[in-house]
Amino acid sequence: MMFGAANLLRSDTQLNQRSYYEASVQRPPPQAPLQEALQADVVVIGAGFAGLSAALDLAQKGLDVVVLEADRVGSGASGRNGGQAIVGFASGQGPFEAQLGAGDAQRAWDLSVQAVDLLQERMREHQIDGDWVSGYLYVADGSKKVPALRAEAEFLQSQGIAVDWAEGDDVQRHIRSPRYRASVRESRSGHLHPLKYALGLARAAQAAGVRLFEGSAVTALDRGAVVCAHTAQGQVRARFAVLAGNCLLPVHGPAVAPEIAPRIMPVGTYMVATPPLEPDLCERLIPSNAAVCDNNFVLDYFRFSADHRMLFGGRVSYTTMTPPGLSALMQRRMAQVFPDLADVPVAFTWGGFVDISMNRAPDFGRLGSNVYYLQGFSGHGVALTGMAGRLVAEAITAQDGRFDVFARLKHHRFPGGPLLRTPTLALGMLWHRMRDVLF
Numbered sequence: 001m002m003f004g005a006a007n008l009l010r011s012d013t014q015l016n017q018r019s020y021y022e023a024s025v026q027r028p029p030p031q032a033p034l035q036e037a038l039q040a041d042v043v044v045i046g047a048g049f050a051g052l053s054a055a056l057d058l059a060q061k062g063l064d065v066v067v068l069e070a071d072r073v074g075s076g077a078s079g080r081n082g083g084q085a086i087v088g089f090a091s092g093q094g095p096f097e098a099q100l101g102a103g104d105a106q107r108a109w110d111l112s113v114q115a116v117d118l119l120q121e122r123m124r125e126h127q128i129d130g131d132w133v134s135g136y137l138y139v140a141d142g143s144k145k146v147p148a149l150r151a152e153a154e155f156l157q158s159q160g161i162a163v164d165w166a167e168g169d170d171v172q173r174h175i176r177s178p179r180y181r182a183s184v185r186e187s188r189s190g191h192l193h194p195l196k197y198a199l200g201l202a203r204a205a206q207a208a209g210v211r212l213f214e215g216s217a218v219t220a221l222d223r224g225a226v227v228c229a230h231t232a233q234g235q236v237r238a239r240f241a242v243l244a245g246n247c248l249l250p251v252h253g254p255a256v257a258p259e260i261a262p263r264i265m266p267v268g269t270y271m272v273a274t275p276p277l278e279p280d281l282c283e284r285l286i287p288s289n290a291a292v293c294d295n296n297f298v299l300d301y302f303r304f305s306a307d308h309r310m311l312f313g314g315r316v317s318y319t320t321m322t323p324p325g326l327s328a329l330m331q332r333r334m335a336q337v338f339p340d341l342a343d344v345p346v347a348f349t350w351g352g353f354v355d356i357s358m359n360r361a362p363d364f365g366r367l368g369s370n371v372y373y374l375q376g377f378s379g380h381g382v383a384l385t386g387m388a389g390r391l392v393a394e395a396i397t398a399q400d401g402r403f404d405v406f407a408r409l410k411h412h413r414f415p416g417g418p419l420l421r422t423p424t425l426a427l428g429m430l431w432h433r434m435r436d437v438l439f
């Protein structure tokens with residue numbers, strides 16, 4: 001098994017080489033790296049959804065913001081994901097209810113729903129053409145998984161979200177697959193082209209006055225009443241810092257915030273895209289064009305792109321190693337779900353790392369009084385990152401206590417140092433995987 005920062009970076013870079021999303025956008029020319037000493041109100045580390053959303057809101061509130069990105073805008077998880085913008089949390093409500101009580105657990109849930117609305121609002125306000133489609137289908141692939149899906153449906157209904165429940169043959173109304181025993185459809189969640197959205201956020205942030213530097217990894221952060229972020233050729237002094245570097249933050253800058261690094265674990269997840277399919281076939285397979293996700297621990301997630309490709313995600317790796325024969329593995333998995341796609345080739349294969357926290361609840365907080373961090377989205381960050389950015393902006397401008405709903409959640413470190421925590425997690429996850437197969 002392969003572990004360690006250098007391997008993580010190598011795997012992560014390789015996994016973005018054959019991304020359908022990169023192939024389907026026209027990126028603007030690269031932003032020059034930082035080569036000077038700047039002053040700002042806020043320095044944001046990382047130009048994914050979380051960092052860009054925070055930067056945009058802060059600039060709209062009149063603050064002077066600099067964003068430092070190690071690679072390119074949206075080159076991390078934000079530009080490569082399944083594009084599924086979903087209400088709720090990867091953890092479910094459990095950690096919120098257990099730790100915060102019913103009232104704040106409800107506030108957290110409400111914020112997760114508002115996060116999906118906010119994403120659409122930002123696309124409208126800033127004219128971001130992100131191929132948004134409303135509609136989400138949760139599916140269960142075995143009779144033992146049906147009660148959990150039903151409980152999910154009942155919970156959604158209790159929150160005022162209309163659902164369409166189907167079981168047995170009725171599931172075929174929503175998805176033409178022999179695999180699923182039950183499904184629940186709702187229309188609050190949906191899907192989008194994540195890289196178009198990330199590039200649109202960057203454009204909007206720059207239009208609002210944000211100074212953005214690519215190729216500018218922050219290697220060190222001096223803390224104090226004024227923080228100073230150092231890159232290879234420059235530095236930014238600011239009153240506040242927002243750490244939104246996800247799994248690669250400790251890789252590019254091991255000394256930036258070593259106290260939060262052990263609370264998340266990079267877990268690889270992978271996607272393939274087919275060539276464009278006949279629109280009639282797409283409509284037959286998923287008539288509503290919803291995004292689909294099963295309720296296994298290691299889940300399959302898939303949807304059609306605007307140009308009628310099947311984008312199929314799944315598999316995981318708890319080491320930093322990419323599974324061998326990935327395209328063929330994913331193609332077989334896709335064909336199990338949709339036998340009609342058995343002979344359809346894979347045109348693109350890519351992947352990335354998700355920042356899993358121990359309890360799978362998001363991990364937001366403050367280091368001292370002026371360094372904020374956003375991590376632990378646990379594979380559920382497409383919508384929630386945007387809200388996280390807003391909450392940080394509110395906290396920095398002392399407008400609201402909504403950030404503290406999340407900051408009060410306690411998070412545990414993964415056991416072991418950087419070398420041991422991945423194998424420990426791998427063992428734990430193996431158990432959950434066996435449960436998916438057995439029950």
Ligand SMILES: Cc1cc2nc3c(=O)[nH]c(=O)nc-3n(C[C@H](O)[C@H](O)[C@H](O)COP(=O)(O)OP(=O)(O)OC[C@H]3O[C@@H](n4cnc5c(N)ncnc54)[C@H](O)[C@@H]3O)c2cc1C
Pocket residue numbers: 045046047048049050051068069070071072073074075076077078079080081082083084085086216217218219244245246247248249250252253256269270271301313350351352353354374375377378379380381382383385
């Ligand atoms: C294959 C895949 C599929 C997924 N599917 C879904 C899905 O369907 N739905 C969903 O909700 N979530 C999904 N996710 C998760 C979701 O993509 C993430 O939760 C979200 O994009 C995280 O955004 P972020 O801004 O926190 O991190 P990122 O987008 O990873 O951005 C962090 C940025 O910080 C930069 N950086 C790191 N360290 C430094 C440093 N020291 N200095 C400067 N820059 C630095 C990185 O280069 C990177 O660009 C998926 C993730 C993957 C990988």
